[in-house]
Amino acid sequence: MRKLKNSELNRLSVEAFKATEKTPLIIVLDNIRSLNNIGSVFRTSDAFLVEKIYLCGITATPPHKDIHKTALGSTDTVGWEYAENTLEVINKLKAENIKICSIEQAEKATMLNNFKIEPNTKYALVFGNEVKGVAQNVVSESDYVIEIPQFGTKHSLNISVSCGVVVWDVFSKLSSIK
Numbered sequence: 001m002r003k004l005k006n007s008e009l010n011r012l013s014v015e016a017f018k019a020t021e022k023t024p025l026i027i028v029l030d031n032i033r034s035l036n037n038i039g040s041v042f043r044t045s046d047a048f049l050v051e052k053i054y055l056c057g058i059t060a061t062p063p064h065k066d067i068h069k070t071a072l073g074s075t076d077t078v079g080w081e082y083a084e085n086t087l088e089v090i091n092k093l094k095a096e097n098i099k100i101c102s103i104e105q106a107e108k109a110t111m112l113n114n115f116k117i118e119p120n121t122k123y124a125l126v127f128g129n130e131v132k133g134v135a136q137n138v139v140s141e142s143d144y145v146i147e148i149p150q151f152g153t154k155h156s157l158n159i160s161v162s163c164g165v166v167v168w169d170v171f172s173k174l175s176s177i178k
Contacts, residue, residue: 017077022051023171024122026098030086030138031057031129032159039070040160041127046074048171051122053078056086070160086126090141093124102126102134102142103166105155109147112166117173125166127159 012020027050032038038060045053055061061082062068062075083089090100101115101123117123126142128134139145148157148165157165 014073014077017046017049020049023049023174025050025167025170025174026093026122026124027053027163027167028086028089028093028124028126029053029055029059029159030126030134031132032059032127033130034159035060035064035066036070037130037158037160039067039072039075041163042067042071042074042078042080044160044164044167045078048167050078050167053080054086054089054124055080055082056089057084086135086138087141090124090126090138094141094143096122098122098124099144100124100126100142101144101146102128102139103148103162104128104134104139104145105147106139106145109145111149112146112169113149115144115146115169115173117170117177119177123170125163125170127163127166130159 027041027045029038029041038055041053060067067075094100099121103125126134126138146166148162150157
């Protein structure tokens with residue numbers, strides 16, 4: 001095996017990315033404090049053609065050097081919008097028939113591996129604050145609460161890791177029903 005050179009990766013240009021059909025997936029960041037986590041979410045969203053990111057509450061917005069450090073230019077490709085109030089974003093998305101999925105540990109949560117995708121449905125994945133998680137009022141308004149199964153002594157993952165795991169899983173499931 002030989003590692004591929006960057007020139008062999010067939011990367012999209014910014015213009016081609018913007019013109020490409022997106023995955024029916026939206027990310028909502030609920031009060032994320034780490035700029036590096038925000039940048040990582042942008043980069044993951046670029047990798048899987050996520051339609052849009054909502055940056056809510058204390059979540060910082062581009063341009064910022066610490067977001068850029070991990071985003072590596074994906075703030076120029078992935079559409080994003082700032083909103084002060086996460087719950088208002090959730091209600092707006094629900095009015096557009098988008099299914100809201102809070103990624104959280106909660107009563108009656110569905111384990112990610114058991115989460116079933118509905119055909120012809122757009123999803124919004126909500127990721128919460130590094131300490132407090134997704135706000136309870138947002139969890140209460142969600143159509144689904146999805147939990148990432150974990151088996152060790154620590155039952156938490158960094159938000160950027162959680163985003164990568166969940167986006168990959170949902171992207172894979174959405175791709176299989178096309």
